[in-house]
Amino acid sequence: MSSLHEAANRQFQRAADLIDLNPEYRKILSEPENEVIVNFPVRMDSGDLRLFRGYRIQHNNVLGPYKGGLRFHPDVDLDEVKALAAWMTFKCSLVGLPYGGAKGGVTINPMDFSERELERLVRRFTHQLGDTIGPEIDIPAPDVGTNAQMMDWIMDTYANVSGPGGRQQLRGVVTGKSVEVGGSLGREAATGQGVLYALRHWCGETGQRLSGLQVSIQGFGNVGSHFARLADREGCVIVAVADHTATLHNPDGMDIPKLFDYAREERMIKGFPGAIEVNTEDLFAFPVDAFIPAALENQITAERAETMSCRVIVEAANGPTTFDAEEILNAKGVDIIPDVLANAGGVVVSYFEWLQNQSGRAWRIDDVDTRLREIIWDANDKVVNMKAELNCTHRDAAYAVSLHRLADVYDRRGIFP
Numbered sequence: 001m002s003s004l005h006e007a008a009n010r011q012f013q014r015a016a017d018l019i020d021l022n023p024e025y026r027k028i029l030s031e032p033e034n035e036v037i038v039n040f041p042v043r044m045d046s047g048d049l050r051l052f053r054g055y056r057i058q059h060n061n062v063l064g065p066y067k068g069g070l071r072f073h074p075d076v077d078l079d080e081v082k083a084l085a086a087w088m089t090f091k092c093s094l095v096g097l098p099y100g101g102a103k104g105g106v107t108i109n110p111m112d113f114s115e116r117e118l119e120r121l122v123r124r125f126t127h128q129l130g131d132t133i134g135p136e137i138d139i140p141a142p143d144v145g146t147n148a149q150m151m152d153w154i155m156d157t158y159a160n161v162s163g164p165g166g167r168q169q170l171r172g173v174v175t176g177k178s179v180e181v182g183g184s185l186g187r188e189a190a191t192g193q194g195v196l197y198a199l200r201h202w203c204g205e206t207g208q209r210l211s212g213l214q215v216s217i218q219g220f221g222n223v224g225s226h227f228a229r230l231a232d233r234e235g236c237v238i239v240a241v242a243d244h245t246a247t248l249h250n251p252d253g254m255d256i257p258k259l260f261d262y263a264r265e266e267r268m269i270k271g272f273p274g275a276i277e278v279n280t281e282d283l284f285a286f287p288v289d290a291f292i293p294a295a296l297e298n299q300i301t302a303e304r305a306e307t308m309s310c311r312v313i314v315e316a317a318n319g320p321t322t323f324d325a326e327e328i329l330n331a332k333g334v335d336i337i338p339d340v341l342a343n344a345g346g347v348v349v350s351y352f353e354w355l356q357n358q359s360g361r362a363w364r365i366d367d368v369d370t371r372l373r374e375i376i377w378d379a380n381d382k383v384v385n386m387k388a389e390l391n392c393t394h395r396d397a398a399y400a401v402s403l404h405r406l407a408d409v410y411d412r413r414g415i416f417p
């Protein structure tokens with residue numbers, strides 16, 4: 001399989017061609033600014049010492065501090081994190097946040113470790129990153145395999161090794177924290193909520209109702225499960241759901257509140273009553289209105305795209321559609337709402353959390369929801385207008401909006417020195 005970072009670059013270069021982006025900005029944006037790799041020791045419960053490898057890739061900070069998630073997964077490597085960091089730059093620019101892009105991770109399966117081991121690992125990784133992160137420097141958040149508890153440990157470690165003073169603001173070193181320690185109401189569901197706004201916006205664009213849409217979802221973690229819960233509430237019929245343990249199907253629609261609770265309890269969807277288990281590949285072939293990839297990258301391959309029968313794909317995951325698959329889907333007339341737009345809800349509410357940490361004031365949930373909706377809706381409007389102007393796909397239009405903003409800022413700031 002080709003490099004994910006190269007695939008991410010191909011996406012941005014295609015849009016750069018469309019808008020005739022200044023070649024110097026292209027050069028800068030095609031590589032990350034900083035690639036930090038740390039190897040750090042952690043004592044296991046058994047008494048053994050193990051060495052782990054962690055990454056923090058800082059792609060670009062012309063718009064503001066670097067911002068992006070931390071992933072704990074066995075497939076984490078430099079190439080993956082570089083691609084994910086670049087997507088963060090384009091996403092933050094697209095939705096108008098004062099942030100650049102970054103991503104990090106550790107190559108582990110968090111399920112293989114006890115809670116105590118994970119705490120030691122997170123704290124030691126944070127310490128090893130040192131001044132690489134900070135509320136005005138680079139602000140991590142949860143991604144695949146990480147959660148609010150881990151963000152709390154990062155914040156606590158950072159605050160304890162930083163000098164006295166500014167302890168309220170120091171909490172903004174990381175977002176996606178528990179509400180009790182400075183997290184924002186609405187952050188956990190924000191990415192799924194933003195995916196639903198993107199789907200609703202597409203319904204408006206194509207003149208149909210959200211209620212009654214048939215939907216399949218790949219991935220039932222933070223993003224997939226919250227999207228499912230909110231979409232179900234709006235009357236969508238969720239006919240198939242997959243995670244890493246099983247693919248479930250119920251043509252009449254699943255009982256999503258029950259599946260949500262089941263998955264929280266069991267940490268998987270396998271064994272859920274009220275649906276039949278089918279083969280992994282079946283998930284892609286069920287005829288539905290909307291397919292929501294909410295797991296990992298490169299899941300919609302050319303082979304799977306050939307079998308797909310849907311009208312829209314809303315990319316809740318980052319990089320779920322391969323370049324070849326996209327060409328097949330475009331030819332089939334399937335709309336693809338790209339990751340940089342569809343899953344931006346998480347980083348938007350992360351921004352709200354950071355603002356709350358800076359000001360020391362907590363926002364009410366309806367303020368969070370209203371502002372999230374405004375920002376995501378506005379970004380979707382901009383993309384649809386740009387699509388009409390350039391006569392291109394949603395993805396190219398999203399990149400065009402994003403690149404225009406980055407270019408405007410470079411035009412004004414110039415390139416140092």
Ligand code: NAD
Pocket residue numbers: 142143144145146191218219220221222223224242243244245294295296297316317318343344346347
């Ligand atoms: P998560 O770890 O909470 O959940 C991942 C889900 O994917 C799990 O249900 C897992 O079982 C499933 N999965 C993994 N491999 C699979 C496979 N081969 N087939 C089917 N299912 C599989 O992660 P998350 O935070 O929900 O992130 C999911 C995606 O959304 C990632 O691409 C992530 O980068 C992206 N994303 C997350 C956020 C966020 O706020 N958490 C924000 C923006 C984008």
